[in-house]
Amino acid sequence: MQHERPTGPVPASALTLSDALSGEAVAGRPALDVAPRPAFNLREIGDDFVRGVWRENGVFKQMLGLCPALAVTTTAVNGMAMGLATLAVMVASSSSVSIIRNWIPGSVRIPSFIVIIATFVTVVDLFLNAFAHDVHKTLGLFIPLIVVNCIVLGRADAFAARRSLPRAIADALGVGVGFTLALIALGAVRELLGMGSVFGISLFGDAYPPFLLFLLPPGAFIALGLMLAGGTYLAALSARGN
């Protein structure tokens, strides 16, 4: 029971040298001690990273984690802060999950992951409060909600729980950066349409009449919808061009 793989069988194609090496840990020793040699394939790691940033972007492609994505993106700065906080939690929790993946029985997998994620969210919350007090004042309400961001648990369970540490970190970084970029983009569009500024820099001067709808929750949905429609349109155009 103790040394069972946490989740169902991994397709043979997904097993790599690093998986084989670090996956078969000697009982009682950390998996990585087994492989002092470079245990990862750089190309694969790069792909793990890039996939999360764009091809499988959490917000724009998978429509996950929309609660924080829509709630805090009233300005580009808010979006960036929320994205970076989530990124930090993802890297920490995915690495931890990858390190202990061979010791966690399948039956308590999800509770263990949630405890890990909640721990790191609280750590981020405390450190933001102590060292970035103004950011914490703006985002304070939403930081604890990172625990229930399905992207974080999703990557921990679907990826980190059956991959080596380097791959888990690359994936968490990729998905986290993708999430951050999505939130910055959404925040910038809403800030631009709502207040005529981006990152607090006014583009049209005082002449711009505030368009409040885009700062309110319904405006978040509308802005996201417009951005998705624009993206799909561009993709269709380029597909026809080829």
Added chain:
Amino acid sequence: MVAALMAVCIAGAVVLAWSDRITSGPIAEQKRREVVRSLTAVLPPHNNAPDQDMSTVVLDDGTEQTLYLARMEGQWVGTAVPVTAPDGYSGNIDLMVGVDRNGRLTGVVVLSHAETPGLGDKMITDEEWLPAFRGRTLENARWAVKKDGGDFDQFTGATITPRAVVNAVRHALEVCEKVCR
């Protein structure tokens, strides 16, 4: 199974205890600095440290109210009253209200709020709104927003926030009226 879950929880507890030890000092310091900044902004000129010169009174309804006292050369010149408006548009609005010894408002600042950006948060971004409270007393103003027949502006599309703030400031004045004189 139980052992694994317990191990994870214990490790989590250790990490949390460590983080708390590192951050509790800076967090307390940040909060203190915030209080000092707001006290300096709302109180009349003073040369003591009001954040250390505080007293607690029990109001008629049994709640405890903290008061910060400002002194000039040892003589009491004003009081700062931290109050909470529970009836904002979204969540509590925490305010610091400064009152001089004649019951005249010397300043109001917002400590924390979660009002709608662009609507309710005009109480902060509109640079003329909060200063308009200065010089008001319980007697020389009608304590309501204009829409309700009072003296204070509301914002287009946002009446709930100003109403909540006006009520909370009046409450602070009433506390002063009863306690300070």
